[in-house]
Amino acid sequence: MRMTERPTVPSAGLRRDLEILDVLAGHGDERDADGFGVSWIAQRLGREKSQVSRALRALEAEGMVERDPLTRRYRLGWRLFALAARTQQSRLVQVAEPYLRRLATAYDEDVHLCVLRGEQVLTLLSAPSSRAYHLVWEGITVPVIMAGAGRSLLADWHQEHVRELLRATLPAELDSSVASEKQWLADLTHVRTFGYVVTEMELDDIPAGVTAPVRDHRRLIVAAISMTLTRVPEEPHLHELGMTVAKTANELSCALGYPRP
Known part of the structure; x- marks a missing residue:
């Protein structure tokens, strides 16, 4: 007698727990920042x-x-938000990789995906150029004021x-390696106006970035694409390069759910 595979039956207890979490997540007018009572x-x-009370105690x-x-x-607990944050970061890296590699291949420059962590800029992913020597940035954090990507990551902040x-x-006492407040604010205005900005590199000998x-889908800035430039083109070509990086960042944004213009 031939055995047939039985279909997987979802756990009734798990389904009931998910229903509770779905209610706590809120829908439309039912959202309540203070949470909901058992009744x-x-x-x-x-x-x-x-x-429901027993299920909530177990979930708690x-x-x-x-x-x-x-x-x-x-209300929803810390563990759900921690899982969501890790999932979002993992998805961000996976979705971003081909976009970064496309830029790195087209211009033969190092391209990085950066995020804001407090007052630090963290590099999540790098797509290297064909050069033999590369600075390793993945997993490295630097102060936001010393990172070119900081201008993009803070672009939505109030002045x-x-x-x-x-x-x-x-x-x-500022030295030449750190931009002044005036230059910083001018860079933010450029990002808001043109979708990109060119900055002098402040951490190594590479001339510009x-x-x-x-x-993402919430229209919030969740990351920045940053390209380091070993060869700085003339002004018209530099603008074209900036627009290409901005276009790539917009394509990645759309892949993350940002509404297409």
């Missing part, structure tokens, strides 16, 4: 209050939900917030 959740799902023990000690309402950051972190912001 409301049970009524919403058409289930017994005691059953795993960090999937958390309970406000004052209101006794439940006063940028000034506060610069005044708190710029050295009292081009950077452009990457957005």
Whole structure:
């Protein structure tokens, strides 16, 4: 007698837990930053209050939900957000790789994917040129004021917030390796106007770099594409290069869910 493979039956308990998480995530007018009470959740799902209460306690023990000690309402927990953040970063790297490699191949320059971590710029991914020698940037963080990509990553910040950051972190006596506050603000204006900016490299002997912001489905800047330039072209060609980097950043943004213009 021939055995047939039985279809996988989803766990009823898992399905019920997911229904609770779905309710806590909120839909339309049902969103509530303060969370929801057990009675409301049970009524919403058409289930017994005691059953929902037990499920919530189990989910809370795993960090999937958390309970406000004052209101006794439940909301999504830290573990879900931690998982989502790791998943988003992993997807960002996977989706970005072919775009970076295309730029690196077309111009034979190193291209990097950078993100903001506090007041530091972290390089998540690099697509190297054909040169034999490369600086290793992946996994390295540098102060945002010393990174060309910082201009793109802070492009949506309010002008006063940028000034506060610069005044708190710029050295009292500036040397040639760090741009002034005036230049920084001018660079941000260029990013907002043209979608890219050319900066003098501030961390090594490479003369310049081009950077452009990457957005996600929320229209928020989540990363920056940064190309280091060993050969700086003339002004018209430099603008064309900047527009190409900006176009690539926009294509990556669309791949991440950003609405196409």
